Amino acid sequence: xxxxxxxxxxxxxxxxxxxxxxxxxxxxxxxxxxxxxxxxxxxxxxxxxxxxxxxxxxxxxxxxxxxxxxxxxxxxxxxxxxxxxxxxxxxxxxxxxxxxxxxxxxxxxxxxxxxxxxxxxxxxxxxxxxxxxxxxxxxxxxxxxxxxxxxxxxxxxxxxxxxxxxxxxxxxxxxxxxxxxxxxxxxxxxxxxxxxxxxxxxxxxxxxxxxxxxxxxxxxxxxxxxxxxxxxxxxxxxxxxxxxxxxxxxxxxxxxxxxxxxxxxxxxxxxx
Ligand SMILES: [Zn+2]
Numbered sequence: 001x002x003x004x005x006x007x008x009x010x011x012x013x014x015x016x017x018x019x020x021x022x023x024x025x026x027x028x029x030x031x032x033x034x035x036x037x038x039x040x041x042x043x044x045x046x047x048x049x050x051x052x053x054x055x056x057x058x059x060x061x062x063x064x065x066x067x068x069x070x071x072x073x074x075x076x077x078x079x080x081x082x083x084x085x086x087x088x089x090x091x092x093x094x095x096x097x098x099x100x101x102x103x104x105x106x107x108x109x110x111x112x113x114x115x116x117x118x119x120x121x122x123x124x125x126x127x128x129x130x131x132x133x134x135x136x137x138x139x140x141x142x143x144x145x146x147x148x149x150x151x152x153x154x155x156x157x158x159x160x161x162x163x164x165x166x167x168x169x170x171x172x173x174x175x176x177x178x179x180x181x182x183x184x185x186x187x188x189x190x191x192x193x194x195x196x197x198x199x200x201x202x203x204x205x206x207x208x209x210x211x212x213x214x215x216x217x218x219x220x221x222x223x224x225x226x227x228x229x230x231x232x233x234x235x236x237x238x239x240x241x242x243x244x245x246x247x248x249x250x251x252x253x254x255x256x257x258x259x260x261x262x263x264x265x266x267x268x269x270x271x272x
Contacts (some may be wrong), residue, residue, distance in 0.1 A: 001049050002048045003051060005052040005258040006222075007225075008227065015035050018123070034227050046233045050175050052258065053077075053083050056115055057087040057112070060088075061091070066085055067085065067106060068104070070082045076266055082106055082112075103263040110136060110141075112142045115156070119155075121159075129165065129166050137262075141174060143158060151177045155177075156173065156184055161196070164219065169193055172195040172196065173195070176198060178206055210243040210249075220252070
């Protein structure tokens with residue numbers, strides 16, 4: 001079972017806005033179309049059985065509509081696990097979280113601190129941590145919020161109070177906190193519910209060693225950032241091969257850990 005646990009889906013208007021923004025910085029290097037149907041097709045074309053479909057909110061007030069869309073439209077593709085997103089500035093965040101995670105049944109959350117311009121330590125996120133922890137819904141978080149795609153050590157540290165207060169809440173640090181990777185590994189040794197994904201930051205693959213992955217069995221996930229990555233599927237393949245993992249370790253990285261955290265999309269689970 002191969003799962004890409006970092007793929008982005010948005011309603012059309014937002015998908016096109018994100019693409020216009022990234023396209024301007026990429027010299028047309030993005031190969032896959034940005035709309036939901038394009039993303040769903042490319043997951044399969046790249047040889048994955050399933051993917052976590054992660055939206056994100058660039059400002060308060062966007063998440064509600066995006067989450068409703070995710071539950072209605074993304075679930076039409078049985079191999080996509082529909083995700084939710086939130087922004088600390090959302091009005092009635094507790095209600096919004098309950099709607100998305102309890103009523104709509106969305107099973108993974110993405111927070112993007114860089115795009116949304118907020119910190120993981122924002123106290124207004126408390127209702128999200130509470131509910132996600134109670135339901136064991138994993139939260140993928142891009143913790144860096146100051147510059148481009150980078151995450152600094154103190155931005156990784158902003159997760160410490162959350163990890164301390166919610167020892168059962170699975171948090172997946174996007175891009176393994178690149179370039180603050182050694183800080184991420186330190187926190188992973190302190191907090192068992194901290195996971196990390198190997199999603200590249202634009203053209204930079206995550207420089208993590210096979211030894212680090214071995215040190216934390218079942219705690220790393222594969223992510224491509226499709227459709228917003230200029231890297232080719234072959235680049236990701238080469239990166240993984242160079243890690244020198246055992247078959248078991250590679251299975252965990254490419255799907256086992258994702259299944260352990262969020263299960264399979266229902267249609268796939270039913271067909272097994
Ligand atoms: Zn991403």
